[in-house]
Amino acid sequence: MKVIRTIAELKQALRTKRREAWSLGTEGSVGFVPTMGFLHEGHASLLKRAREENEIAVLSIFVNPTQFGPNEDFERYPRNEEKDLSVAADAGVDFVFMPPVQEMYPGKSSTTVSVAGVTDRLCGASRPGHFDGVATVVSKLFHIVEPDRAYFGMKDAQQVAVIETMVRDLNLNVEIVPCPTVREPDGLALSSRNVYLSEEHRKEALVLSQALALSDRWLAAEGGRVEALTRRITDYIQSSPSADIDYVEVLSYPSLTEPKEGEHNELDKGLLIALAVRFGQTRLIDNRLIPYGEIQ
Amino acid sequence: MKVIRTIAELKQALRTKRREAWSLGTEGSVGFVPTMGFLHEGHASLLKRAREENEIAVLSIFVNPTQFGPNEDFERYPRNEEKDLSVAADAGVDFVFMPPVQEMYPGKSSTTVSVAGVTDRLCGASRPGHFDGVATVVSKLFHIVEPDRAYFGMKDAQQVAVIETMVRDLNLNVEIVPCPTVREPDGLALSSRNVYLSEEHRKEALVLSQALALSDRWLAAEGGRVEALTRRITDYIQSSPSADIDYVEVLSYPSLTEPKEGEHNELDKGLLIALAVRFGQTRLIDNRLIPYGEIQ
Numbered sequence: 001m002k003v004i005r006t007i008a009e010l011k012q013a014l015r016t017k018r019r020e021a022w023s024l025g026t027e028g029s030v031g032f033v034p035t036m037g038f039l040h041e042g043h044a045s046l047l048k049r050a051r052e053e054n055e056i057a058v059l060s061i062f063v064n065p066t067q068f069g070p071n072e073d074f075e076r077y078p079r080n081e082e083k084d085l086s087v088a089a090d091a092g093v094d095f096v097f098m099p100p101v102q103e104m105y106p107g108k109s110s111t112t113v114s115v116a117g118v119t120d121r122l123c124g125a126s127r128p129g130h131f132d133g134v135a136t137v138v139s140k141l142f143h144i145v146e147p148d149r150a151y152f153g154m155k156d157a158q159q160v161a162v163i164e165t166m167v168r169d170l171n172l173n174v175e176i177v178p179c180p181t182v183r184e185p186d187g188l189a190l191s192s193r194n195v196y197l198s199e200e201h202r203k204e205a206l207v208l209s210q211a212l213a214l215s216d217r218w219l220a221a222e223g224g225r226v227e228a229l230t231r232r233i234t235d236y237i238q239s240s241p242s243a244d245i246d247y248v249e250v251l252s253y254p255s256l257t258e259p260k261e262g263e264h265n266e267l268d269k270g271l272l273i274a275l276a277v278r279f280g281q282t283r284l285i286d287n288r289l290i291p292y293g294e295i296q
Numbered sequence: 297m298k299v300i301r302t303i304a305e306l307k308q309a310l311r312t313k314r315r316e317a318w319s320l321g322t323e324g325s326v327g328f329v330p331t332m333g334f335l336h337e338g339h340a341s342l343l344k345r346a347r348e349e350n351e352i353a354v355l356s357i358f359v360n361p362t363q364f365g366p367n368e369d370f371e372r373y374p375r376n377e378e379k380d381l382s383v384a385a386d387a388g389v390d391f392v393f394m395p396p397v398q399e400m401y402p403g404k405s406s407t408t409v410s411v412a413g414v415t416d417r418l419c420g421a422s423r424p425g426h427f428d429g430v431a432t433v434v435s436k437l438f439h440i441v442e443p444d445r446a447y448f449g450m451k452d453a454q455q456v457a458v459i460e461t462m463v464r465d466l467n468l469n470v471e472i473v474p475c476p477t478v479r480e481p482d483g484l485a486l487s488s489r490n491v492y493l494s495e496e497h498r499k500e501a502l503v504l505s506q507a508l509a510l511s512d513r514w515l516a517a518e519g520g521r522v523e524a525l526t527r528r529i530t531d532y533i534q535s536s537p538s539a540d541i542d543y544v545e546v547l548s549y550p551s552l553t554e555p556k557e558g559e560h561n562e563l564d565k566g567l568l569i570a571l572a573v574r575f576g577q578t579r580l581i582d583n584r585l586i587p588y589g590e591i592q
Contacts, residue, residue, distance in 0.1 A: 007467065022318075110413045111431070111465035116406045135407070136466075143467040169407035170432070171303065171439040 001089050003096045007144050010097050014145065017056050017094065029054045032147030032174075034138060037061035038078040038192040039087040042182040046151040047091035049179060058145050059088050060097040062104060067133030078192055097145070104140065113139045115169075118161045118256045122274050123285065126246055131162050138163055142174055150174050155181040155189050157272055157287045161254035181286075183209060189286045201279035204240040208275050211236045212288040215273050220296040226250045226259055226271070237277060246276035246283065253289055264292060271295065297385050299392045303440050306393050310441065313352050313390065325350045328443030328470075330434060333357035334374040334488035335383040338478040342447040343387035345475060354441050355384050356393040358400060363429030374488055393441070400436065409435045411465070414457045414552045418570050419581065422542055427458050434459055438470055446470050451477040451485050453568055453583045457550035477582075479505060485582045497575035500536040504571050507532040508584040511569050516592040522546045522555055522567070533573060542572035542579060549585055560588060567591065 004010045014030065021028030031050030035043055039061075051057045061084055068074035081098070088096050112132050118124075119131040142150070152160050160178045167176055182190045187209030188202070197205060211233045222228035230248055237243050252259040253272035270291040277284055300306045310326065317324030327350030329342045335357075347353045357380055364370035377394070384392050408428050414420075415427040438446070448456050456474045463472055478486045483505030484498070493501060507529045518524035530544045548555040549568035566587040573580055 108413075109465045111409065111411045111462050113466070114408050114410065116408070117404075118406065140465075140467045143469060146469070166407050169405045169436075170409070171436045173439060173442070 001085075001093055001096060003085065003098060005098055005100065006103055007099065010095060010144060013095055014056070014058070021055050026055060027148075028056060029148040030056045030058060030145065032058045032060070032141075032145050032150045034060045034062075034141050034150065036063045036077065036192070037084050038080055039084045040182075040190045040192065042153050042155060042190040044087055044091055045182050046153060046179050047088065047093055049177070050149070050151050051092045053177075054149060056095075057091070057093045058095045058097060058147065059093045060141055060145070062097075062099055062137070062141075064104075064133060064137040065101060066105070066137060067130050069127055069129065072127070078195055104137070112136050113166060113170075115162045115165050118158065118165055118254065121251060121256050122158045122247060122249055123276060124158065126276070131159070134159060135162055135166050139166065139170070139172070142172055147174050149177050151177045151179055153181060154178050154287070154289065155191070155285070157253065157274060157289065158256065161256055164254060187213065189284075191284060193282055193284065196282040197279060201242055201282065204242050205277075205279050205284055207237045207240045207243060208277060208284060208286040212273060212275070212286060215288060216290055216294070216296075219271075219290070224261070224295060229273070233273065233275070237275070242279050244278040246278060247274070249274050268292070297381075297389055297392060299381065299394060301394055301396065302399055303395065306391060306440060309391055310352070310354070317351050322351060323444075324352060325444040326352045326354060326441065328354045328356070328437070328441045328446045330356045330358075330437050330446065332359045332373065332488070333380050334376055335380045336478075336486045336488065338449050338451060338486040340383055340387055341478050342449060342475050343384065343389055345473070346445070346447050347388045349473075350445060352391075353387070353389045354391045354393060354443065355389045356437055356441070358393075358395055358433070358437075360400075360429060360433040361397060362401070362432060363426050365423055365425065368423070374491055400433070408432050409462060409466075411458045411461050414454065414461055414550065417547060417552050418454045418543060418545060419572060420454065422572070427455070430455060431458055431462050435462065435466070435468070438468055443470050445473050447473045447475055449477060450474050450583070450585065451487070451581070453549065453570060453585065454552065457552055460550060483509065485580075487580060489578055489580065492578040493575060497538055497578065500538050501573075501575050501580055503533045503536040503539060504573060504580060504582040508569060508571070508582060511584060512586055512590070512592075515567075515586070520557070520591060525569070529569065529571070533571070538575050540574040542574060543570070545570050564588070
């Protein structure tokens with residue numbers, strides 16, 4: 001495994017590796033997992049899949065300043081290079097790209113990639129500019145790595161919708177592979193931000209995964225009425241004394257539009273139940289996608 | 297020469313052609329000239345250069361609706377497929393990509409590439425959204441064609457600045473090659489829109505190239521004072537009775553910022569004298585770049 005910190009060196013390394021593959025008569029396909037580091041089992045599951053499905057596996061670790069708002073946690077976002085490299089090595093990654101900020105944004109950057117519509121709701125509403133930062137840095141990374149496939153966790157379902165929309169609209173040459181959320185044994189969705197939770201908040205935060213686990217039954221009990229489901233979930237979360245709800249939303253996925261009773265956009269796959277809730281200073285997100293075919 | 301109307305077919309054709317080149321031990325470099333068609337000698341000069349400097353030469357012809365404003369000339373933008381194909385064949389182009397609008401924008405497109413700063417002045421000021429449309433469609437075409445080099449005429453100097461900024465900021469894998477403006481023997485810059493000029497306006501429009509030709513001497517005579525140069529150019533153009541000035545601007549290029557006396561941004565190459573003037577219904581642009589080293 002090679003750790004690389006400059007764009008030029010990564011491109012050169014990938015070129016060499018691809019040509020080696022071609023000379024052996026194989027495709028030299030590249031699987032890519034872009035992350036902000038502080039890797040957990042969720043990331044490890046993406047790396048494992050990238051490793052299995054491609055000849056070359058690339059991980060990037062870059063805490064991207066442009067996707068943090070002025071009052072957000074860019075400076076205190078957790079970092080642990082040593083642990084990250086050990087997770088990457090265990091997964092059999094070929095190249096770890098860890099550019100300094102100056103390498104990704106030398107001088108003034110003037111270009112922004114924005115995705116309208118899917119960024120209006122959920123985290124886009126409370127984090128203005130966040131998804132512009134995500135779309136822009138991911139398009140930069142795609143141009144640098146030129147992956148055949150890129151792996152993203154469904155924990156950030158809206159991020160997946162944004163990236164898939166960008167790839168389709170800009171004709172990017174990459175297949176986006178959404179992967180299931182990885183959870184602790186008690187149900188808490190893995191997140192780099194979980195380390196901030198106090199012991200008490202850690203326990204209370206289970207209301208999120210519990211409410212999601214109950215939501216298909218609640219939806220059936222309410223005869224498919226989305227407003228009633230939203231109310232049940234909200235009530236359940238509010239039973240936890242510290243929970244401060246940012247949003248509880250049920251939207252058609254991946255368009256992230258209001259679902260209409262009994263019909264949906266033919267490109268949409270299911271109902272996304274999406275939650276963002278603060279416990280103390282820590283904002284957690286979680287979601288569940290119920291395929292339209294499975295709604296009773 | 298092959299005329300191709302779908303993205304899938306073009307990608308397939310390019311893949312085959314590149315692999316042929318590789319199997320012969322050459323790079324299979326692709327030179328690309330994106331246009332809106334109605335080709336003239338200016339475009340032919342770009343195609344010639346793309347042909348000379350690359351193994352594979354690609355021309356695209358696509359009148360991009362998203363770069364026209366609601367009151368602009370999208371519907372009446374001139375088109376002549378037969379003539380265009382003959383110009384392309386003469387230049388030795390391999391592939392002409394002529395997608396219908398539906399192929400480039402199937403369904404709703406939500407993603408925009410915007411370049412701030414360089415788009416605020418000149419044509420960006422009077423054509424809001426124009427350069428977003430240009431940057432977005434050019435990034436789409438770059439992803440489809442994956443060229444090694446792309447050729448643009450300096451007639452649209454601001455467009456070149458926008459594309460160069462986008463390529464740098466988004467780490468696109470293409471070298472932008474700016475090429476000199478081609479002129480009629482009497483000095484008029486070639487433009488697809490010249491066909492709209494009445495005989496009288498055609499004659500009057502020569503004030504643009506004449507003022508640009510005189511501008512280095514005027515600048516020297518005014519001791520390098522940019523405001524005085526702007527005034528001289530404006531007076532000269534206004535001597536033509538039909539000329540309706542949109543702008544006369546002298547900016548540092550390619551940052552397109554106000555030049556400061558005696559100093560400039562180290563990335564900037566020279567002073568761009570940029571004109572946009574209406575003759576009747578027809579808006580013409582022209583410019584001249586005076587390298588900083590040549591200013592007396």
